[in-house]
Amino acid sequence: MVSLPADVVARYERFSLYNSPYPAHDAGCAVDLYPGDDDARSPVAGEVLETRTVSCPPKSYAVSEDHLILVDCGDVVARVLHVDPAVEAGDTVAVGESLGTLVRSGFFGQWVDNHIHLGFRRHDQNLQRASGSLPLSPGVSVDGIEWNGTGEVVETGPTHIRLDAPSHDGEGFAAIASDEGVPMDGGLIHYTGGGALGGADGKVSLLGTTVGTADDGDVTWSDVAVYANDERATGLSLFASQVPFGAKVVFHEGHDFSIGDRIEVAIEPTDEPVQLG
Structure with a gap:
């Protein structure tokens, strides 16, 4: 179980563990964090391992490309989605620093607000696959x-x-x-x-x-x-x-x-x- 510190979660207006159709959120193994603006403030600290661009399902209200950012947090690797990255491999980020700009992803329903998707993997796991993240606790009541x-x-x-x-x-x-x-x-x-x-x-x-x-x-x-x-x-x-x-x-x-x-x-x-x- 990976627990996000309460002071990290409190930086965001809203969060959801389950409000998604995608297997990454099965059993609450990922969290969507809603900053309230388009600045993708990092919920984790560590070294950026990789950024990758992926195609989105075509939606008239959304962009055609999304992005995956992998951050080495020490014991685990963080997977961050829905951010157009202003960082690259080798950069070091701190909690609260900007990772880039939120994107209106084609993975969203039209009613879904822009947000940061966050999940965690062990280093020996597949870091690109959508499902398989570790159980996660938001650390707040x-x-x-x-x-x-x-x-x-x-x-x-x-x-x-x-x-x-x-x-x-x-x-x-x-x-x-x-x-x-x-x-x-x-x-x-x-x-x-x-x-x-x-x-x-x-x-x-x-x-x-x-x-x-x-x-x-x-x-x-x-x-x-x-x-x-x-x-x-x-x-x-x-x-x-x-x-x-x-x-x-x-x-x-x-x-x-x-x-x-x-x-x-x-x-x-x-x-x-x-x-x-």
């Missing part, structure tokens, strides 16, 4: 915020809306809580699995409906559907944040909601769940 499913739209994009609730006005990180009080992470239900931050086990419910089963923090989603004012949504984007954020509802085929609309989110069992990855 996350409070669970109760939510009754309602809110006002304060942000819209082509494939998402963000509500003004639940609000987080305290210090530190918080996430939407399950009915059992467990902070939740992941794409419910559009990505294959999710997370119950803090390592919970057993049934996980939200808004009165069982949405999955947790096993040492890894959640297998149940077959459910998410609705916003009775309109079928793709799902909920769940993450930990230390800034006021509100629920993020995803509609991968678009929506007709506007800023100021009052929304009631409901979750119901279904035989036809929407899963994108």
Whole structure:
């Protein structure tokens, strides 16, 4: 288990271990760190071993190339993605120094904000392969915020809306809580699995409906559907944040909601769940 120091994680507005369709995030073995701007401040210290350019899936809203940066951190090697590097092999970087500029990657869904992807490998592992990173702990506690499913739209994009609730006005990180009080992470239900931050086990419910089963923090989603004012949504984007954020509802085929609309989110069992990855 690799643990990120709390003072490193606190440099970022948000983080997610599970909110991704890619196998690199299976069982929370990678973390996405959201700086809140386009400066890719390094979450690790060490010597840059290699930078590599890779092709992205073609998306009209994204660049055609992404980048991998490998940093020797001593006991482990850090894998950093979604950064156009301003460093090269042989450079030494410190925590907080700029690695370059965040890119709007073709690996992102349109509702996904720019972020740094971080995972760790042993030196004897394959450093280029997408999956296989070591288990990772963010090193911070996350409070669970109760939510009754309602809110006002304060942000819209082509494939998402963000509500003004639940609000987080305290210090530190918080996430939407399950009915059992467990902070939740992941794409419910559009990505294959999710997370119950803090390592919970057993049934996980939200808004009165069982949405999955947790096993040492890894959640297998149940077959459910998410609705916003009775309109079928793709799902909920769940993450930990230390800034006021509100629920993020995803509609991968678009929506007709506007800023100021009052929304009631409901979750119901279904035989036809929407899963994108």
